[in-house]
Amino acid sequence: MAKKSKVLPRVLVVDDETDLADLLELTLLKMGLDVVKANGVALAKTLLDSQRFDLCLSDMRMPDGEGLELVQHIQARKLDVPIAILTAYGSTNNAIAALKAGAFDYLAKPVALEQLRTLVKSALKLDTPESPASLPTGSNPLLGNSPALQYVLGLVDKLARNLAPVYITGESGSGKERAARLIHAKSARADKPFIAVNCGAIPENLMESEFFGYRKGAFTGANEDREGFFQAANGGTLFLDEVADLPLVMQVKLLRAIQERKVRQVGGVAEVDVDVRIISATHQNLSKCVEAGKFRQDLYYRLNVIELKMPPLREMGEDVLLIAQAVLQKIAARHGMRPPVLQAEALSALRTYDFPGNVRELENLLERALALCDGEQILAEDLHIQQTEADKAEAQAANLGDTYPLQDYLDRVERAAIMAALDKTNFNRTQAAKLLGITFRSMRYRLDRLGITQGADE
Numbered sequence: 001m002a003k004k005s006k007v008l009p010r011v012l013v014v015d016d017e018t019d020l021a022d023l024l025e026l027t028l029l030k031m032g033l034d035v036v037k038a039n040g041v042a043l044a045k046t047l048l049d050s051q052r053f054d055l056c057l058s059d060m061r062m063p064d065g066e067g068l069e070l071v072q073h074i075q076a077r078k079l080d081v082p083i084a085i086l087t088a089y090g091s092t093n094n095a096i097a098a099l100k101a102g103a104f105d106y107l108a109k110p111v112a113l114e115q116l117r118t119l120v121k122s123a124l125k126l127d128t129p130e131s132p133a134s135l136p137t138g139s140n141p142l143l144g145n146s147p148a149l150q151y152v153l154g155l156v157d158k159l160a161r162n163l164a165p166v167y168i169t170g171e172s173g174s175g176k177e178r179a180a181r182l183i184h185a186k187s188a189r190a191d192k193p194f195i196a197v198n199c200g201a202i203p204e205n206l207m208e209s210e211f212f213g214y215r216k217g218a219f220t221g222a223n224e225d226r227e228g229f230f231q232a233a234n235g236g237t238l239f240l241d242e243v244a245d246l247p248l249v250m251q252v253k254l255l256r257a258i259q260e261r262k263v264r265q266v267g268g269v270a271e272v273d274v275d276v277r278i279i280s281a282t283h284q285n286l287s288k289c290v291e292a293g294k295f296r297q298d299l300y301y302r303l304n305v306i307e308l309k310m311p312p313l314r315e316m317g318e319d320v321l322l323i324a325q326a327v328l329q330k331i332a333a334r335h336g337m338r339p340p341v342l343q344a345e346a347l348s349a350l351r352t353y354d355f356p357g358n359v360r361e362l363e364n365l366l367e368r369a370l371a372l373c374d375g376e377q378i379l380a381e382d383l384h385i386q387q388t389e390a391d392k393a394e395a396q397a398a399n400l401g402d403t404y405p406l407q408d409y410l411d412r413v414e415r416a417a418i419m420a421a422l423d424k425t426n427f428n429r430t431q432a433a434k435l436l437g438i439t440f441r442s443m444r445y446r447l448d449r450l451g452i453t454q455g456a457d458e
């Protein structure tokens with residue numbers, strides 16, 4: 001993928017409409033790029049198989065097939081070519097299908113040339129050897145060697161390479177925001193802003209001006225023009241935390257801004273183009289909120305293009321100890337002391353506790369233990385973990401959530417058993433199947449059905 005030579009980056013433009021193809025070609029040539037045109041899917045496939053391209057821009061509908069086929073072709077052949085799809089205005093479903101299939105991004109027609117240029121720059125920058133995707137991600141990595149966390153890290157790397165909206169789920173304190181920051185830090189947008197918004201913390205009457213900004217004089221107290229979150233995140237990432245808390249009126253406005261990639265400031269006349277990658281998160285079950293009429297289905301589909309599930313700490317095996325050591329070092333350094341040693345019983349207490357509050361609870365618990373311990377070592381009692389069998393049973397029931405709908409509940413039970421078996425067998429599906437007393441075939445079926453896609457080693 002890296003291009004060290006001075007050869008011009010080459011773009012494949014696939015469109016049967018000559019006018020549009022010519023306009024794209026002209027714009028790309030002006031950007032100093034080399035352009036090859038194809039008037040249909042068949043020719044594009046042949047060219048992709050026989051020549052080196054750095055980017056492909058394809059129309060969705062063509063007489064001999066769909067642009068989506070090219071996305072699939074590139075994926076199937078593992079060609080390292082980012083592809084963006086041109087979709088008819090308003091056909092959100094096509095755009096989402098393309099992103100899900102692995103497209104880098106999409107552009108709505110009529111193509112706004114400024115947007116096209118931004119997209120092209122972004123796509124080509126992803127391919128440079130200096131891409132931030134290959135740089136260390138600073139002091140805020142997601143720690144953990146468990147299969148569950150490693151799977152998350154693999155997905156984070158993939159997500160850093162495209163612009164699809166990501167929807168992060170997971171219990172409170174399980175690292176959703178940290179994951180969002182990591183995707184941003186590893187992406188080509190790393191040098192642009194990451195704006196985190198807690199949707200539940202903004203008063204309803206201020207939401208519009210907070211998100212979209214306002215013009216001087218728009219309302220009493222608007223003494224100067226102010227940018228909103230979208231403009232502040234321009235070129236970068238907008239992280240919508242607790243997105244389920246957005247009121248319905250705001251959901252409509254948000255959907256519009258995301259779809260059209262434009263915002264209008266409160267009191268403003270003109271719309272302003274914005275280029276933001278949206279990552280959203282919630283610890284609530286958003287599809288249930290949709291069923292309950294509290295969350296708009298169209299916005300749900302728009303946000304939930306790719307889902308990233310953060311595992312709860314209790315499903316991360318030995319990671320709890322690894323993270324505990326790292327947290328202790330951090331807190332001790334802050335207090336200017338040597339990190340105390342976790343004594344054997346303290347380690348085993350951490351290993352067996354359920355951590356309903358996940359890593360955040362672990363951090364709080366260690367902060368308190370550090371204050372209580374003798375400074376040299378942390379004993380089990382310094383941790384103040386009190387968990388009776390009844391608490392455990394209750395926590396387990398809570399972990400598995402509601403018992404209805406029954407199928408969802410059973411799926412969660414099945415998933416928990418399979419993940420535990422995979423964890424024990426180092427993600428060896430054959431051994432895990434044996435442990436569970438099911439055939440390998442049945443195991444494969446269940447993994448597919450539950451969407452557990454961690455690579456295995458048979």
Ligand SMILES: Nc1ncnc2c1ncn2[C@@H]1O[C@H](COP(=O)(O)OP(=O)(O)OP(=O)(O)O)[C@@H](O)[C@H]1O
Nearest residue numbers: 142143144171172173174175176177178283359360
């Ligand atoms: N795998 C991990 N390695 C190291 N630190 C982690 C990890 N996961 C979470 N943390 C830390 O735990 C704390 C909580 O994480 P974060 O705020 O990202 O959780 P969250 O899921 O967004 O929480 P909430 O649902 O309450 O918003 C943070 O201090 C974060 O840095």
